[in-house]
Every structure is written in structure tokens, then in C-alpha cells.
Amino acid sequence: MRLVLTLIFLLMISLVLVATVAEMPTFGDIENPTNNEVPQRYIEGAVEETGAVNVIASIIIDYRAFDTLGEATVLFVAIAAAMATLKGH
Amino acid sequence: MEDIIVRMVGRISVPFIQVYGFYVILHGHLTPGGSFSGGAILGSSMILFALAFNLERGHKKLTHEASTLLECGGASWFAILGLVGVYAGVNFLANQAAGFYMGIPNTLVSAGAIPLITLGLGLKVASTVVTLFYSLAEVEGDSHD
Numbered sequence: 001m002r003l004v005l006t007l008i009f010l011l012m013i014s015l016v017l018v019a020t021v022a023e024m025p026t027f028g029d030i031e032n033p034t035n036n037e038v039p040q041r042y043i044e045g046a047v048e049e050t051g052a053v054n055v056i057a058s059i060i061i062d063y064r065a066f067d068t069l070g071e072a073t074v075l076f077v078a079i080a081a082a083m084a085t086l087k088g089h
Numbered sequence: 090m091e092d093i094i095v096r097m098v099g100r101i102s103v104p105f106i107q108v109y110g111f112y113v114i115l116h117g118h119l120t121p122g123g124s125f126s127g128g129a130i131l132g133s134s135m136i137l138f139a140l141a142f143n144l145e146r147g148h149k150k151l152t153h154e155a156s157t158l159l160e161c162g163g164a165s166w167f168a169i170l171g172l173v174g175v176y177a178g179v180n181f182l183a184n185q186a187a188g189f190y191m192g193i194p195n196t197l198v199s200a201g202a203i204p205l206i207t208l209g210l211g212l213k214v215a216s217t218v219v220t221l222f223y224s225l226a227e228v229e230g231d232s233h234d
Contacts, residue, residue: 050184051191052118052200060123061203065182069171072164072210079160079217086224 099141106134114211118200124207128214135219144226156216163213170202170209 025032042055042063050058060068113120114127139147174183185191189201198204 047194050200050203051194052203053195054118054120054123056121057118057123057203057207058200061117061206062184062201065171065184065206068206068210069167069182072167072213075214075217076160076164079220082221082224086227 095141099137103134103138103141106137107131110134110211110215114207115197115204117207117211118203119195119197124210125214127207128211129218131211131215132218132222135215136222139222139226144223148223151216151219156220159212159216160220163209163216166209167206170206173202 029035042059046055046058046063047053050062052058052062110127110131112127113122113130114124117123117127135147135151138150171182173189174187175181177183177187179186184201184203187202190198191201192199194200
């Protein structure tokens with residue numbers, strides 16, 4: 001009974017997920033909503049504004065450095081929590 | 090685990106993996122890769138050393154004090170480099186506006202604060218991977234005693 005319920009529930013979730021993926025815009029389509037002025041600005045101005053030829057590095061460490069600082073904090077908190085849980089008993 | 094083949098292959102390949110990890114970290118602003126992937130390569134080389142030899146010898150290479158210093162130092166180094174921008178009178182974590190040396194694009198010394206932040210963050214990620222491995226391995230070892 002529980003197995004049948006689990007299977008029905010998983011089927012419903014996967015139906016929703018598959019429907020979402022089917023509605024997604026085609027990869028690389030020029031009409032995509034993500035193809036707006038933000039990536040245009042990165043592609044045209046990244047080398048001039050940050051000096052880094054790797055545009056991804058210039059985005060994660062210059063344009064969105066505050067986000068990466070949060071990411072480093074997440075790593076720090078994760079390792080602190082792991083140490084507290086594993087060594088603190 | 091005492092196996093002559095694993096130990097010899099580990100002894101030969103660990104320095105090359107570490108050089109590659111430092112290459113990925115230091116060229117983060119030039120080639121694909123950067124702090125997170127380079128740090129993971131560096132950390133996995135230390136895990137390979139500990140697996141090929143033993144946990145005690147591996148732990149002596151990167152002690153608890155050293156990894157504590159790398160963890161806290163990497164995050165603080167990032168925040169301090171961000172405060173340079175505040176000191177210069179512009180935004181927090183500013184790069185070009187804060188007066189970092191930009192250099193010529195596509196050379197090793199360029200892009201201002203990006204290589205400095207990448208180096209600190211890469212060492213921090215490597216230390217995180219290694220610390221997590223030792224925490225899990227030691228807990229596992231305790232339960233078998």
C-alpha cells in the first residue's frame with residue numbers, strides 16, 4: 001500500500017517536472033528570454049572592465065563577487081557544521 | 090592498505106596533480122577553471138596521498154592547524170580584498186575602480202584582484218575538501234576500534 005502510494009506520488013512529481021522541461025525554451029535559440037542586454041554587456045565589456053579574458057572568472061569574481069563571497073561563507077559554515085557534528089560527540 | 094603498485098603510482102602522480110591544480114588556480118582569469126575546480130583538484134591529490142599511503146602520514150602533510158589557517162584565511166582574504174575598495178572610496182569588492190593593477194589582458198599578471206581572490210579561494214576549497222575527508226575517515230576509523 002505504502003509502495004503504491006509512493007509510486008503514485010513520484011509519478012505525479014515526475015509528470016510536473018517533465019511538463020516543466022517540455023515548456024522550456026530551446027537551447028541556443030536567439031529568441032530566448034535570457035538573451036538580453038546583460039550577457040551582451042558581459043561579452044562586450046568584460047575584458048575591458050575587468051582585464052580577465054576568461055569571462056566566467058570576471059563574472060563570478062568581479063561582477064558578482066558578493067555572491068561568491070556568500071558562496072565561500074557557505075563552504076565555511078558547511079565545514080564548521082560538519083566538524084561540530086562529527087567531532088563533537 | 091599496503092599495496093606497492095598503488096603506492097608507487099600515487100607517489101609519481103601526486104606532484105603532477107598538484108602542479109596541475111596550482112596551474113588551474115593561477116590561470117583562473119585566463120583559461121577555463123578557477124578557484125573551485127582548481128581547489129578540488131588540489132584537495133583530491135591530498136586525498137589520493139592519504140589513500141595510497143595511510144591516514145596518519147597524510148594528516149601530517151596538512152595538519153589541523155594548517156587547514157584551520159587556510160579555511161579562515163581564505164575567507165578573510167576575500168573580505169579584506171573587498172574592503173580595499175571601501176578604503177579607496179568606491180564599492181565593496183570593486184576591482185578596477187579600487188585601483189588594482191590591471192596589466193595587459195591575457196598575461197599572467199593582469200585582471201587586478203581576480204588572481205589574488207582566486208588563489209585564496211582555491212586554497213580554501215582544497216582545505217575544505219581535505220578536512221571533510223579526514224573528518225569522515227577518522228569517524229569511520231573510530232567506530233571500528
